[in-house]
Amino acid sequence: MMFADSSRLGRPFSKDPHVVKFEGRYLMYFSVPPVPDQAGGWGIAIAESDDLIHWERIGEIAATEEYEKNGFCAPGALVKDGKVHLFYQTYGNGAKDAICHAYSTDGIHFTRNATNPIFAPHANDWSNGRAIDAEVYSFKDHYFLYFATRDPKGEIQMQGVAKADANTDFSREDWTLAKDASILKPELEWEGKCVEGASIIERKGKLYMFYAGSYNNAPQQVGVAVSKDGVNWKRVFDRPFLANGKPGEWNSSESGHPHIFDDKDIGKSFLFYQGNDDQGHTWWLSNVEVGWKKGKPYLKE
Template identity: 65%
Template sequence: MKHLLFVLLFSPLFVFAQERMMFGDTSRKGVPYSKDPHVVKFEGRYLMYFSIPPFEDKTNPIKGWNIGIAESTDLIHWEKIGEINPEGSYESKGLCAPCALVVDGKVHLFYQTYGNGRNDAICHAFSTNGISFQRNKTNPIFHPTGDWNCGRAIDAEVIKFENRYLLYFATRDPNFEVQIQGVAAAPLTTDFNRDDWEQLADYPILVPEYDWEKKCVEGASVIQRGNELFMFYAGAYNNEPQQVGIAKSSDGVHWKKLSEEPFLANGKPGEWNSSESGHPHIFADSDGRTYLFFQGNNDNGKTWLISNVEVLWNENGPYLKED
């Protein structure tokens, strides 16, 4: 029995599921450590892209944060099938926080460089199989301009809305203290190249306001319902605790928060996500059901797990089923 428990917790891939998904890749640190989930359905299977930390072994030639790839047939049990590691000088310090979008039989991946401070920016790559990616030759494709931000762009989210693609990103104020949200757009004919993106607002479209959001709103994930967009966002920096909020928009630029309280809170003391429930991704399945993927832990970031909950909808917007 003790041997079985050891295998479950310390195998190269940690997966535990009872009534819900619990996923953590152990390949980098020897303990479950996966963040920033994003899921698509592609060629009859679910693919999840997620951030994985630097190797515990500092002599490993692969440096920095990278992106892991896992597949599933049921959104609960996941198997890691690949990684996306740095290519080129602009990724040399790392890459993470993926967003995937399926367009015309290809998976388009939007992600950030990491480890460059104010110079971190959004990049793009594409794949015909969802595993092997070709970089956009114009990378990095986007960073914000204007005196309202620090020039950094992270946490990309791209969605097709009306007659264009919208790119949501997190940045910081000029003092590099407060995390805020911005938006850019590209035409439907785009190859997602750098010159196609136009910043839509010279001001933040979402800022922290409530006590639980502290000095950070980030990790936007957006879904269309009817003629409106709903944004699931992370409030507060990691483990403060980070929790998930909701905002709504009819044009993709102007947003109204739906509640002064978190939509998805961190867990109670002793629960697996007592340190946070953060970095959301709202996934719409082909059957119309929607699931909120998020990261959490109960040890202030010594480990990280990814889970999901089903999101239900009524005339007022999204809600969670009570336990």
């Protein structure tokens, strides 16, 4: 799979993939960049596929709210009660960027949650109050909202998590921090100063987090952590699970911002990610099948 949307810049540029299966088709939500010399900022576009390889752009989510005027991006989605629930971040507001929620009956046209933004941590001794890169996952009678934030100086990016009861409508008042501290922050050399973009999958009662280590093109690469409770995490590997490509390969600048998609209908898992070979002049989306053996994921050839 190689996909990129050229509609906004006239060159391939798509980031932050997230895939759901809805009404018999695959839908992929992804970030698209600001249009030069036009008002507004980052946005979210939609593509569809019937085989996870060939994708066609079918739409874009227009900014409709005041809090979206500077941009919004980094979609995360889930299907619940016949609707696609989309979680996304505002962008362009520095430490005030926060997580929003919208829902759709067709996967294309979305109604905003009246309480948006639904979540951001209070600024404190470990976080500057920013929340980006939302991933919401149902586990053990709760919904966990994984997000990236920065330290009070705005230098180190790290993971946090909030939770809501299983009967939530995802509104702001339902969310509380599950842990008033980072649940995963950069510690390994290859992670640089950034751990972001968490994507979650459950296997045999445990959660596995595929995350992005290091800032874009540093290079950013994909790591994996595991948890029994959704809150306390440990790394599965010390080295990148999915590394950036070698010089001359399409992803030599990075393999980043993962989304692990579990296709239960066919019993397979696919890791979607973004990459490029020109330090971010272009961005492409791709995927690779992931297998599982003895409680650990591996890349299938």
